[in-house]
Amino acid sequence: xxxxxxxxxxxxxxxGRVTRAHLRTAQEVVSGLPGGxxxxxxxxxxxxxxxxxxxxxxRMLGVDRTVMTYLLDxxxxxxxxxxxxxxxxxxxxxxxxxxxxxxxxxxxxxxxxEAEERLLAPLEPTERDTLRELLRRLATGAGQDGASAxxxxxxxxxxxxx
Amino acid sequence: xxxxxxxxxxxxxxxGRVTRAHLRTAQEVVSGLPGGxxxxxxxxxxxxxxxxxxxxxxRMLGVDRTVMTYLLDxxxxxxxxxxxxxxxxxxxxxxxxxxxxxxxxxxxxxxxxEAEERLLAPLEPTERDTLRELLRRLATGAGQDGASAxxxxxxxxxxxxx
DNA sequence: TATTGTTATACTCTATAACTATA
DNA sequence: TATAGTTATAGAGTATAACAATA
Numbered sequence: 016x017x018x019x020x021x022x023x024x025x026x027x028x029x030x031g032r033v034t035r036a037h038l039r040t041a042q043e044v045v046s047g048l049p050g051g052x053x054x055x056x057x058x059x060x061x062x063x064x065x066x067x068x069x070x071x072x073x074r075m076l077g078v079d080r081t082v083m084t085y086l087l088d089x090x091x092x093x094x095x096x097x098x099x100x101x102x103x104x105x106x107x108x109x110x111x112x113x114x115x116x117x118x119x120x121x122x123x124x125x126x127x128x129e130a131e132e133r134l135l136a137p138l139e140p141t142e143r144d145t146l147r148e149l150l151r152r153l154a155t156g157a158g159q160d161g162a163s164a165x166x167x168x169x170x171x172x173x174x175x176x177x
Numbered sequence: 178x179x180x181x182x183x184x185x186x187x188x189x190x191x192x193g194r195v196t197r198a199h200l201r202t203a204q205e206v207v208s209g210l211p212g213g214x215x216x217x218x219x220x221x222x223x224x225x226x227x228x229x230x231x232x233x234x235x236r237m238l239g240v241d242r243t244v245m246t247y248l249l250d251x252x253x254x255x256x257x258x259x260x261x262x263x264x265x266x267x268x269x270x271x272x273x274x275x276x277x278x279x280x281x282x283x284x285x286x287x288x289x290x291e292a293e294e295r296l297l298a299p300l301e302p303t304e305r306d307t308l309r310e311l312l313r314r315l316a317t318g319a320g321q322d323g324a325s326a327x328x329x330x331x332x333x334x335x336x337x338x339x
Numbered sequence: 340t341a342t343t344g345t346t347a348t349a350c351t352c353t354a355t356a357a358c359t360a361t362a
Numbered sequence: 363t364a365t366a367g368t369t370a371t372a373g374a375g376t377a378t379a380a381c382a383a384t385a
Contacts, residue, residue, distance in 0.1 A: 022221040022228070022237060026293045027203050027214055029312035032239050034196045041189050052189055059184040066184070070366060075184060077194050079354065084368055106361045106366040131188045137318035138311060146311045149304055150191035156299035232343065241377065246345055268343040268384045 033134075040130045045123055049089030053078070055127065057086055058120045061096060061110040068107045069098075095119055195296075202292045207285055211251030215240070217289065219248055220282045223258060223272040230269040231260075257281055 022028045041052040048054045053076065060072045069087065073080040087110065090096045095116035101107040112120065135143040184190045203214040210216045215238065222234045231249065235242040249272065252258045257278035263269040274282065297305040 021225055022218055023313055023317060025218060025221060025289070026309060026312065027199050028218050029316035030196045030199055032316040033312055034192045035239050037189050037192055056184055056187060056190050059187060063183055077197050127187070135315070137315055142311055145307060147188060149300060149308045150188065150195055151185055153297070153299055154191035154194040155185060
């Protein structure tokens with residue numbers, strides 16, 4: 016009962032390949048959006064009110080808080096989001112989508128889903144759902160940033176903006 | 178039947194988080210190995226003779242061929258691999274593991290598997306196998322580099338060096 | 340003419356530290 | 363003293379182009 020010692024048996028190898036393939040696909044879909052695929056994730060994170068401050072979004076996305084500044088500068092410059100003072104903490108800023116931002120998010124969301132289905136084409140429909148679910152659970156439970164940024168994922172929200 | 182528009186419903190978000198978490202874990206495990214986790218993948222790719230030239234390994238790993246030069250310079254300097262002329266094509270070099278390289282690969286492989294199991298801890302054992310299998314199939318089928326680098330993955334080899 | 344491997348350069352992304360304003 | 367956000371700098375990683383050797 017020894018290990019295969021093959022690259023294609025390595026989880027890191029498979030994760031890297033799939034992630035890069037997804038990234039390439041997503042970059043084409045969101046071309047023109049400030050920040051690329053990460054810019055989309057900022058919009059999506061800010062869209063549900065539970066994760067709205069810059070730091071919370073940064074933790075949710077797994078990036079340093081310093082990158083949020085540039086990212087939000089661009090997204091705000093494009094008129095997609097606004098930085099509003101947090102009434103509960105004057106140090107923090109709450110990121111809210113503008114009407115244009117919500118519209119853009121809807122459009123991107125639809126096209127990204129289509130692109131993802133093409134990426135997952137080698138799998139059966141039920142397998143695609145399984146993979147999505149397993150990765151989602153792993154991403155919400157395996158985050159090194161603590162559970163604070165992940166609590167929002169425990170339930171599939173009924174909020175629906177489209 | 179509209180889309181949720183939540184970050185945690187985005188495949189790219191989950192892939193990014195899980196991949197980063199895996200990368201951090203792997204970097205600790207392979208600390209000291211030239212090239213880090215990618216150096217391990219080179220060793221694993223070169224270990225099965227089917228993928229042995231620098232270009233084939235680069236495609237298998239999804240990196241540019243120029244990075245293979247630095248990566249192999251370090252691994253060869255550490256005495257883990259050798260560059261041998263390809264008898265069939267004098268332009269190409271076949272990468273073969275030294276005895277030390279095979280030994281190192283065995284050790285890394287075992288420890289990486291342990292680390293991966295810790296990463297997959299939030300999932301049930303059967304779910305972990307499912308995730309590994311789905312990602313493996315996707316990585317071998319979804320590669321943009323064509324099928325040439327992926328043919329090796331169709332069967333679980335009986336070769337076992339440990 | 341196309342391909343393998345190498346080298347040099349430039350660019351992007353990220354990490355780190357320092358600073359402010361608030362808590 | 364600790365935290366949210368900003369800014370500047372340095373480093374790692376990556377992509378591009380040019381080159382030599384071979385097909």
